[in-house]
Amino acid sequence: MAKLRLTKGELKRxxxxxxxxxxYLPTLQLKKQQIxxxxxxxxxxxxxxxxxxxxxxxxxxxxxxxxxxxxVDFRNWVKPKQIRVKTINIAxxxxxxxxxxxxxxxxxxxxxxxxxxxxxxxxxxNLIALIEEAQVTKTQERLxxxxxxxxxxxxxxxEKVKIPESIENIRQIRIYLGDQQTNAVGRCKLAKNxxxxxxxxxxxx
Numbered sequence: 023m024a025k026l027r028l029t030k031g032e033l034k035r036x037x038x039x040x041x042x043x044x045x046y047l048p049t050l051q052l053k054k055q056q057i058x059x060x061x062x063x064x065x066x067x068x069x070x071x072x073x074x075x076x077x078x079x080x081x082x083x084x085x086x087x088x089x090x091x092x093x094v095d096f097r098n099w100v101k102p103k104q105i106r107v108k109t110i111n112i113a114x115x116x117x118x119x120x121x122x123x124x125x126x127x128x129x130x131x132x133x134x135x136x137x138x139x140x141x142x143x144x145x146x147x148n149l150i151a152l153i154e155e156a157q158v159t160k161t162q163e164r165l166x167x168x169x170x171x172x173x174x175x176x177x178x179x180x181e182k183v184k185i186p187e188s189i190e191n192i193r194q195i196r197i198y199l200g201d202q203q204t205n206a207v208g209r210c211k212l213a214k215n216x217x218x219x220x221x222x223x224x225x226x227x
Contacts, residue, residue: 026191028198036195040188047180054177056113057170064163071156078149085142099128100146105154115169117162120155123147 026032106121125147 026194028195030199033192033195033199036188036191040185040192043180043185043188047177047185050173050177050180053113054170054173057115057166057173060112061163061166061170064159064166068156068159068163071152071159075149075152075156078145078152082142082145082149098126099143100150101126102150102154107158112166113169115165117165118158119162120158123151123154 102123103126104124106124107118108121109116110119111117
């Protein structure tokens with residue numbers, strides 16, 4: 023750590039730094055709170071999505087046995103063509119937002135296809151969409167947690183290091199400058215006394 027300069031110029035610099043730190047700290051604290059709230063919202067959303075995924079999977083399992091009785095390969099019918107994701111800004115964090123899944127348009131013969139296939143295809147599409155959305159939500163949480171970590175470090179740096187350090191530096195400089203001023207006044211009085219004494223001695227001589 024560089025040695026503290028005990029000067030008026032350094033005192034001004036320390037005061038300016040303290041003012042800047044105290045101005046910036048509430049903004050960081052607010053950002054930290056916003057991110058924490060958003061993380062809670064995202065986690066609740068993810069939990070809801072995972073519950074829906076489990077529910078749809080259970081429903082699919084109810085008629086999964088039909089696949090063995092009447093084998094139908096409809097993998098191409100539920101193949102995602104595009105996963106649409108957009109980006110939004112939350113508390114100065116760019117996070118992805120799920121915007122839907124575009125599936126391949128496949129035509130099949132309704133006459134030769136079992137009646138339950140339409141329902142199966144729709145449910146599997148819903149399942150795939152939910153899984154993709156959950157993946158995006160997990161990415162949201164990861165990015166927000168990383169930003170929370172960085173923001174918390176900055177808050178702690180200001181609260182526990184920079185602001186106390188500036189206050190202590192200002193205190194030391196003020197004490198030093200005060201002592202210097204007191205000493206200067208004392209030297210000035212001593213010089214005046216010597217001059218007065220010399221004048222008095224000269225008059226008396």
